[in-house]
Amino acid sequence: MEENNEYRITMENISKTFPGVKALDNVSLKVKAGEVHGLVGENGAGKSTLIKILMGAHKKDPGSGDIKIEGKKVNINNPLQAIEHGMAAVYQHMKIAPELTVAENIFLGRQPRNNGIINWKKMNEMAREVLEEVNMENIDPRVELRSLSNVNKRMVAIAKALSQDVNIIIFDEPTAQLAEEETEELHRHIKDLKDKDISIIYISHRLDEVFNICDRVSVLRDGKLVMTDRVENLTENDLITHMVGREVGDLYYKEEIEFGDVVLEVEDLEVESKIENVSFQLREGEVLGVFGLVGAGRTEMVKSLFGVHSADSGLIKINGKEVKINSPLQAIKSGMAFIPEDRHTEGVALTQDIVDNSNLVRSLLQANYGLLNAREEQKIAEENVEDLDIRTPSIFQKLRYLSGGNQQKVVVAKWINANSKIILMDEPTVGIDVGAKKEIYKLMAELLKQGKAIIFISSYIPELLGICDKIMTLSEGRMTSVMKTSEATQEELLYYATR
């Protein structure tokens, strides 16, 4: 077993059983020194469980295999021991104190002291050295962490890890809230780490990132490790097939649809200090993509169309008729629907069941003396569950107990039942499985065939190129271009988004 020495981490035959579920089944994962190792799989495939076992947050099943670091068997029972063995994790939701300074965050719990009193000068100096090590000397260790950009916050977490003599760093969806260029910046830093012989486990939903940055990639499915290979030997479709367990075909499902009449026309939309100069036309059966970096005003723009923010000036025409929209109800009455980015706080009422959620808007549009028609609503909910293939034990299931993809389908059902014609979608596929994503795209195609029109916000260029008919770019609230998808490229979109 000589070659074992080549691996910094060896997890062998790890199993983990939760009450009623086998979360991990004989998983073996090996990570070499100085490699970036991708870990992909659908939600619930066991990625987080595996990492939590490695970090000492979960215990593996007794007697189910070993964890070796540098070939030596180790026992990791808590996160502190994980750090002692040279491992640190950078999570999607940073568990750092935003009100403390950068230096304090780095040395939390081990601040240099004189007679029990924190030696700030020394701490700031030490922090500066640590930051230099990750080429981040431009971060002032004395500023509050919350004043930093998202990338810099992650870099502080990385610096903190390195200051603890860590040589294995685990990234769990590190780019989930980052814009394209921030992602690239983070990737550059990760490559630097790799050059310092640090091993990296990189968990991501975004397969383009995996191909961009990883040397090897492992795929988990239903708690089993289905493959590990070098990325050069794989295509994106191979990975998806392994993740889903069957041939998915082209992820970005799109059908050729003949466009109908112009349903929405916007001229010079302006919202104070947020949006200017937005003009476009949308036809039946058409998908308009909206691209921009974080903070470009994409969400504000669709929320203005939807009457959440009222527009200062500009013209909105629906089916050729000018409309004034000052509240979401007016927008809904003129045929619009809004599928928000944050399902949990804006999309579905988690404490309510499928019947309530799917009929919510529809019932507001009907007179019926303020009464609900329970039988009719249940029938409609049954049809939604059937048509949209919502996986649930019953229509009386509370939304809280459904998976992200199924919750998203209920949001779609809500608007289908309201008979909306123009559907505004804000990052509708963020955080849902590849399989569920494809179902959403298929659903969109179905809606488009019925003559509906869609505005589709995404941060992910391949997705926009895959499913939109034309794409608008926003930069700092200004519309900088609208182009046909057939004429658009990744570089061009990025160029206009940063102009």
Place this chain on the structure above:
Amino acid sequence: MIDDIKSFYWRHAQRITFFVILLLLWFLFSLFIPRFFSYANFFNLARRTAVVGVVSVGMTIVLISQGVDLSVGSYVALSGVLIGSFLTGARGFPELSIPLAILATFLVLGFLGFIVGFAINDLKVPSFVAGLGMMSIARGLAMVLSGGRIITGLPVEFTGFARMEFLGLPSLFIVLLVIMFGSSFMMNRTKFGRNVYTIGSSKEVALLSGINLRWNYYAIYIINALLSAIAGIMLAARLSSGIPSEGVMMELDAIAAAIIGGTGLAGGEGSIYGTMLGALLIGSLQNAGNLMGLDPFYLQIATGLVIIVAVALDQLRRQQS
């Protein structure tokens, strides 16, 4: 058919379980407390639960909308003072007939409820604070309007109602039943009810689904104030007087009944029937304690324990499902 029953059980599992627990408790009390299982005692229990029960219905609606209204106890006192003053013409009040006096009391309380709703929706005051303010305002009004004295001499036609009975049930309990069925219908079968649940689940979801937050907030707090007004009028009839110091701590009893009955403080969840069971449970404990001659202060301790245990059990249930 069996599926229907099963589905009914699962949707109402919590309340059905609770109801069984209440029956068991009554059974135990009946075994050990001689006078507990008697018509006279249940009549008394029903009469006593009626007033706080009506207040708890309003509180439940507010809690479901992710709010809380601390002013209900003061509302009860103020309504008692108002109805007493209008019926007797005390301290310069116009003397009104019973229906007009009730209407006038409703108008004043409805207006106060509107102010709370306005503070919450338009002035962005948290409901806890708005309720705290109104608690003080309404109590102060009750004291000022009555001069701090109990208003007596209410007409017999008015107070007689509280002593009447229909079908063997105390009239005040019948009022509670009507309000319970009515508001349960409102919460489950009308758009307004669903809007309240949706707002309580997430204000943003409600807004983005086209619900008019303003009118719904106004309505929630006006309905709550009107229910407290009904409770205050019921209490004045039962006590044959308007007492400005009544209803102190009643807001806590109402919140307790709702919470024990499965309504959460996080909004979006709860039911009128659950609250009724909660109110009956608290009432039964107090009733049993009284019959056993327990010091009422021990009952307070017991009620506190029940609140914590009930919510702890509910949390356990949620984690499992």
